[in-house]
Amino acid sequence: MLHLLIAGIVIIASVLIFRIGSFLYKRSTSRHNVPPGVVILYQIGRGPFAPSVSPFPLKLETFLRMTKTPYVNDHSAKFSSKRKTPWIEYDGKSIADSQFCIDYIKTKRGVDVSSHLSPSDCSVARAFQKLTEENLYWTMCIEMFGEDTSTVEKVIPYKGLKLWFTIWFLKRVINKETWGHGIGRHTQEEVWSIAVSDMTAISDFLGDKDFFMGPEPSEVDCAIFGMMAMILFNMPDSRHEKYVRENLPNIVAYCERMKRRFWPDWESHVLTSKKYENDDGKIYFETQGKDLGTCIYS
Amino acid sequence: MGAITNFVICITAAMGVVLITVIRRGRKRVKKVYPPNTIVHHQIGRGPYAPSITPFALKLETYLRMAKLPYLNVHDRVRSSKGKLTWIEVNGEEIADSEFCIQYVNRKFNVSLDEGFSEENRAAALAIQRMVDEHLYWTLVLQRWVYDSKDGINISKMLNFPWVITPTLRNFVNKQSYAQGVGRHTEEEVHHVMHEDLTALSKFLGNKKFLLGDRVCQTDGAVFGMLAQFYWHSFGGYGEKSIKKYPNLCDYCERMKVEFWPDWDDCITHGWTRKATK
Secondary structure, eight states, rough: OOHHHHHHHHOOOOOOOHHHHHHHOOOOOOOOOOOOTOOEEOOOOBSSSOOSSSHHHHHHHHHHHHTTOOOEOOSOOOOOTTOOOEEEEEEEEEEEEEHHHHHHHHHHHTOOOTTTHHHHHHHHHHHHHHHHHIIIIIHHHHHHSOOOOOHHHHOOOHHHHHHHHHHHHHHHHHHHHHHSSSSSGSSSHHHHHHHHHHHHHHHHHTTSSSBBOOOOOOOOHHHHHHHHHHHHHSSTTTHHHHHHHHHHHHHHHHHHHHHHHHTTGGGGGGGSSSTTTOOOOOOEEEOOOOOOOSOOOO | HHHHHHHHHHHHHHHHHHHHHHHHHOOOOOOOHHHHHHHEEEEEOSSSSSSSHHHHHHHHHHHHHTTTTTTTEEEEOOTTTTTOOOOEETTTTTEEEEHHHHHHHHHTTOOOTTTSSHHHHHHHHHHHHHIIIIIHHHHHHHHHHHHHHGOOOOOHHHHOOGGGHHHHHHHHHHHHHHSSSSGGOHHHHHHHHHHHHHHHHHHHHHHHHBBTBBOOOOOOHHHHHHHHHHHHHTTTHHHHHHHOOHHHHHHHHHHHHEEEEEGGGGOOHHHHHTTTOO
């Protein structure tokens, strides 16, 4: 009897470890055959209130749309070699990290949506991207995965044990990451004060401009929009969402503007919308590929 | 044989670190009495070629000088409540984290170096501070603690600490930077993003005397604290070679040194050849 019990536990544990390992570590074999010059964008699937539950896939996909780069989505939720998502495959080469993906596409296809900016403007754009992704982002993680996870439970499109496990796992990861980063050592109120400073700075710099750097969009808009959309659509009833809606109306208007410009089909990519359509494998901007040479990212 | 020796050394070093930490924690922190309304800046000892080997202590002390605030230094290794080595106390109240320290002294002493700059410029300066402290910083620590040894730089000798601790520190930096994200990149990729940040700083500064013009803003402390590490504390390594590609950033470092550290020579150890007198 005891032997059977032990065998049972070992089998269940092995299956669990295998499944968790597959989820985290198995690299996707290409599920889509695409013509040359078409980017395969691997991401974790659509969200209930926005085309992604994470700011980085939204940033990357907005960039692809802004530059009209031919691309196809793979929503199979596999992770890159850096254990991160999103990532891309372009003509057989895999690139991890959303910003490296963007830099790779810019080099390979010769596109630059920030060419109209002055050198000083490019600097400010980079600085704000870092403020958003290396600082504000962590305050949002701490807010979502702190004591009260009711907000994140509304957004992660899983149920039951899978939802519980995902939240438990992400909480552990985020605690570790924010401690290593440094911001996790602050109190909740100190983190909130950092968040307010960052969101206010974004609003102050945006002012009454149509896009972040001026009347025309540029690359940084992808990062800013990705993060602001996260706050407005994927953090319902959170402090961040309430603060932006009540105090920073220009950010709300900016997000609507970006949606109209680059996501006229937004509703088709939102799981809870009646217009939702699964676009896994659908090619956007199908055209001749343009390859301009080598890039350091491989 | 070599691998076993290295393993034994690492284990011994780790045990030594643990022992020292436990002993230190066991000692009760004796509360000293300092002059009232004076900022007591706790930081590690002076550096070999710049007043600190840590960008945040140099940032904070430079800021106190920029704002002409009354302060004194206590060079100790007592950690803040957040486990970090740079913190302040004012009238017995302890504040950790360099940015929170700056915000605290601004409120307490009614200081605002950013007053008079436009809202847009102040916002841009905040973004520059985030880029420098939350991103460029990680490229610096990876270069200093992980990559430089491959280029033959003996960092323990350069920074004057026991060499047995180096593997532990390196491991620590690898873990922290992996958690933060930059540490997941290859060395080439880290160098690339380091250059992107330095290029952005250089283009933002342009021909200006300081970040936002002819007078300093709050963020000049942060930028100087970080760039000083590249300029003076990279010991001929990749960090130093990188910043030297941006002459205006080098000139900026020299300018900040002249403006706010006229006593620089008294605040460094000159390559550990003498004690800093201040």
